[in-house]
Amino acid sequence: MVDDGGEARLDAVFGALADPTRRAILRRLKEGEATVAALAAPFAMSQPAVSRHLRVLEEAGLITRSRRATARLSHLDAAPLRAAAGWLAEYRDYWSESHDRLAALLAAPPTDRP
Amino acid sequence: MVDDGGEARLDAVFGALADPTRRAILRRLKEGEATVAALAAPFAMSQPAVSRHLRVLEEAGLITRSRRATARLSHLDAAPLRAAAGWLAEYRDYWSESHDRLAALLAAPPTDRP
DNA sequence: TGTTTATATAACTAATAAGTTTTAGAATGT
């Protein structure tokens, strides 16, 4: 298998985050583990639909799962978000200030020292 | 129009970032503005395909466009990435250390002070 | 004015995604 530097994982992570339902599920999981039923409750959506969202999150590595009685618990695993944040951080210079000004500065011809 | 707190924008931004071609285009644009042809060159993909990727990036607010002669230049606009990074930052506590340990600590019954 | 250059748009195809309802399965409790 070729090492793509984690690019493939970023596809899955950013893809997972592109859906508001999944982002809401992750937000909920910050409060702690939850059953599928509990996670589905806030949404006007069938249980199988939520199950599929959970599978997407699991495939992106954003949740892990365990059992309690007949229920299945989802747990937040934020590690992949760190990689995503790392990718974004490489653009920090371009948003942290007027980038136009910065670019102009860098592109400017060298000035005479007074 | 209802204010969703920028959630709709996040859909578009994370969705745009989910594609490796588009991430590569953004990376290229850190070096400065570029024509469609220049952006398309590295990819084994037709020019219209790249044009569509650029439209997705534009709709997500990640690039702006201008003209030079018959060519159209794309410019990076990283501002939406700031919002995405802001969303991710709310999960920093959950990745910055073994969250399991942290959670266990918080959930632990108070211990006697020695 | 007509040609060239660079890019966008149109029309199409194939694959993927997100939802539905129905059904199957796995662990618990009686």
Place this chain on the structure above:
DNA sequence: ACATTCTAAAACTTATTAGTTATATAAACA
């Protein structure tokens, strides 16, 4: 063992996405 509970899987529909080739358009140039 059997019914219950909770969740996953199957089968299907519809919409979106990513790509293709062919064509149209806008600005520059001869």
